[in-house]
Amino acid sequence: MRRVLSFFREIDRTSRAVRRDGFDRARSVAFVLAFIASPFVVWEMQERVVVRERQDLMFIRVFRMSESGEVKAQRVDADDLNGPWAVFMPMAEVTLVERSEWRGWPLTTAHTFEPTELDVRLVAGCPPQELGQVKLAASRLVERSGLSSAAAVSQTHVAAWIFSAGIWWMLLSLAAAMVLVPIKLVVTLSRRTRNAVRQSRIDRCHCPNCDYDAKQSILMGRCPECGSELYERPDRS
Ligand SMILES: [Zn+2]
Known part of the structure; x- marks a missing residue:
């Protein structure tokens, strides 16, 4: 133990004292301030940077049987959407849509899935008063599929929050250092020049x-x- 202590004392005695000037202190202060500010910046980014997405969960075709007059809905694959209608009297193409919001930068710190909704496009020739029947048939099919949701789902990502705060801490500290470096350079240069002039006069x-x-x-x-x-x-x- 004593040897360790004397070893460190020896290092302390033989090493040159590091002179910390005003710029070093300013950088340290900026480092601490950036740490305090970073969560607020992450919060602000979560408010400002919002990416909205739309996902089509299910494609449906609604048609009327020609004999019985019954309105029916049928699920189709995305690949078959442009294909011909195999059935009798086409009424509408319906898409089950889920809209979502992704918030935060550089990482997504929160997201929300909104309740699913039906995007109805009536086929040309289908009278608008049939819209109610179309929606009814489509929503029955959607209910059976289990893909729909009636409530919004919000989630906050804690790990992304912590990482984002760390990234902002580093970015803000770096920005402060980059502002300080040219100022320090100018001050040092002008001080050197002034000293050189005064020294030559003294000489x-x-x-x-x-x-x-x-x-x-x-x-x-x-x-x-x-x-x-x-x-x-x-x-x-
Ligand atoms: Zn004088």
Whole structure:
């Protein structure tokens, strides 16, 4: 144990102290703020980014038997939709539709399935007053199929929420760092330039502040022109 401690003390003693300037602190603050903000961003994305989908669950043809006059509904495959009507008096093509909403970015954090509905297209020549009978026949068939649902189903994805918050945390921190880097570059460059100018004036026994030739008053230590110190140490950059 003692050896371990002295080992770390040795590392601590021989390693150079890391100087943290204002920019490093700003980045740390941005990192923490991004962590706090990320759930709110995920929530906002869930409100704003909505993808609506329509899924056709079932295709139905409604027709009237020519002899009995009975209205009947028959399920057809999607491939057969463009095929000829094998039966007597076509009335309507009906689709059982399920609409859904997918919310959130970059991951889907919530989705909703709305109650299924019937999308009815009457065949040309079928009088509109037959619509009621068409719907009745189609909904009976749908009920038997068990594919329909009367209630909306909503679901929140917890894992997607956590992952999305993590992604936003990283993105916001990265954005803050990318804003800070050019500012830091400009500040460092201007400080270096300023130091170089002042150092060259000091080297020539001029006042670092106003460039007054101070060879005569070097012993006074102060510039007779502007009163600033002649031997000031330049800022460290
Ligand atoms: Zn001066």
